[in-house]
Amino acid sequence: MRILSILTLALIITAPACAQEDLPKAQADRMESRIQELSQYGRNADGGVDRVAYSQADIEGRAYVIQLMKGQGLDVRIDSAGNIIGRRAGSDPSLKPVMFGSHTDSVPGGGNYDGDVGVMAALEAIDLLNEAGITTRHPLDVVSFSNEEGGLVGSLAMTGHFKPGALSVVNASGLSIAEGIDAIGGDHTRLNDARVKPEDLTAFIEVHIEQGGILDEEGLEIGVVEGIVGIDWWDVTIEGFANHAGTTPMNKRRDAMLAAARLTVAINEVATGMEGRQVATVGRIRAEPGAPNVIPGRVVMSLEIRDLDKDKMNRTFAAIQARASEIAKASDTAITFDYVDVASVPTPTDPRMRAIIAKAAENAGLTYQFMPSGAGHDAQDMATITPTGMIFVPSRDGVSHSPNEFTSPQAMANGADVLLRTILAVDQEGL
Ligand SMILES: [Zn+2]
Numbered sequence: 542m543r544i545l546s547i548l549t550l551a552l553i554i555t556a557p558a559c560a561q562e563d564l565p566k567a568q569a570d571r572m573e574s575r576i577q578e579l580s581q582y583g584r585n586a587d588g589g590v591d592r593v594a595y596s597q598a599d600i601e602g603r604a605y606v607i608q609l610m611k612g613q614g615l616d617v618r619i620d621s622a623g624n625i626i627g628r629r630a631g632s633d634p635s636l637k638p639v640m641f642g643s644h645t646d647s648v649p650g651g652g653n654y655d656g657d658v659g660v661m662a663a664l665e666a667i668d669l670l671n672e673a674g675i676t677t678r679h680p681l682d683v684v685s686f687s688n689e690e691g692g693l694v695g696s697l698a699m700t701g702h703f704k705p706g707a708l709s710v711v712n713a714s715g716l717s718i719a720e721g722i723d724a725i726g727g728d729h730t731r732l733n734d735a736r737v738k739p740e741d742l743t744a745f746i747e748v749h750i751e752q753g754g755i756l757d758e759e760g761l762e763i764g765v766v767e768g769i770v771g772i773d774w775w776d777v778t779i780e781g782f783a784n785h786a787g788t789t790p791m792n793k794r795r796d797a798m799l800a801a802a803r804l805t806v807a808i809n810e811v812a813t814g815m816e817g818r819q820v821a822t823v824g825r826i827r828a829e830p831g832a833p834n835v836i837p838g839r840v841v842m843s844l845e846i847r848d849l850d851k852d853k854m855n856r857t858f859a860a861i862q863a864r865a866s867e868i869a870k871a872s873d874t875a876i877t878f879d880y881v882d883v884a885s886v887p888t889p890t891d892p893r894m895r896a897i898i899a900k901a902a903e904n905a906g907l908t909y910q911f912m913p914s915g916a917g918h919d920a921q922d923m924a925t926i927t928p929t930g931m932i933f934v935p936s937r938d939g940v941s942h943s944p945n946e947f948t949s950p951q952a953m954a955n956g957a958d959v960l961l962r963t964i965l966a967v968d969q970e971g972l
Pocket residue numbers: 644655656689749918
């Protein structure tokens with residue numbers, strides 16, 4: 542044992558940047574069989590999973606992950622927020638851990654890959670290190686966050702941003718977040734204990750399926766995530782005048798629905814007419830009084846804008862407002878925008894981590910592109926306390942939150958290969 546560790550140390554000292562080309566490759570079949578095994582917990586009739594956080598299926602899936610971690614020799618603990626953390630010791634006790642992982646809970650009617658691929662890629666990286674006999678300088682923490690789909694509960698608690706008011710929220714398991722945290726081995730009365738301070742971590746990395754279908758469509762193997770987009774919401778109210786739909790001539794109408802329709806088209810034109818990848822959506826609309834024979838006097842609809850750049854979001858909104866005032870004038874209606882405070886701010890990943898991940902993809906011989914994440918992830922919380930990087934792998938047709946989610950075994954293995962190379966680069970060369 543002693544000789545072995547000295548040899549390992551010598552290897553690290555003599556050839557720090559070496560290993561990237563000689564590293565063992567992730568085993569696609571091993572990852573696939575683990576995904577299949579995990580998918581038994583909460584399996585639904587459509588071939589996906591109902592593994593909602595805190596449910597019996599979630600508890601069983603978590604036990605499966607813990608068993609895999611223990612089999613790899615990791616030192617496993619559950620923090621007070623219910624996050625599962627498996628530690629692999631490093632050789633330098635003065636260094637703080639590199640953390641990586643994702644989540645295994647699902648939405649109701651979910652699939653077998655969202656979150657799961659990130660946890661399995663993390664475990665695969667540990668297997669490859671074990672098999673190659675590599676001891677990193679930093680400790681490595683594999684994490685499976687609790688209740689990601691129900692509001693990023695585990696990662697918010699870990700970063701100190703969880704709002705205690707949410708403890709009473711009940712999810713599809715039938716348990717409140719407080720009860721659920723306790724049911725999975727945490728302790729909702731000591732959530733502060735789960736907190737990790739910036740000085741306690743070196744970096745965080747998450748592998749995840751890409752839910753926009755861009756990698757799949759373009760035939761690319763890896764997405765280097767530039768950040769998680771910010772989200773702004775408004776309630777848009779259009780006031781016209783309700784009147785008889787039979788007797789009011791077309792040129793005498795103040796039709797709120799017609800103005801809403803024009804505004805909906807204008808929102809789409811603004812978002813597509815500007816440079817960049819901003820998106821703007823009208824997802825909900827209600828007309829009042831809502832009868833076939835009455836010209837709508839009032840319409841309330843939603844507006845959502847997402848982008849990586851807050852400034853760009855503001856400019857998109859300003860352009861929409863300008864179009865709205867033209868439409869209001871032309872249709873003799875009044876249009877007002879009320880900001881809905883569910884906003885999340887754009888969270889860029891660490892530029893140094895992006896560069897390391899891109900190089901790792903190159904070293905692994907994989908094609909890649911830089912891209913934003915349009916969906917929220919635990920990584921957005923972790924980015925508030927530590928240099929964070931995110932690695933996307935393709936999801937067929939971009940389908941997610943559905944039993945039809947599919948990521949091929951090789952695509953998962955590619956993610957694990959890039960993850961391993963990223964971990965080693967951070968470990969050996971720093972940020
Ligand atoms: Zn996810």
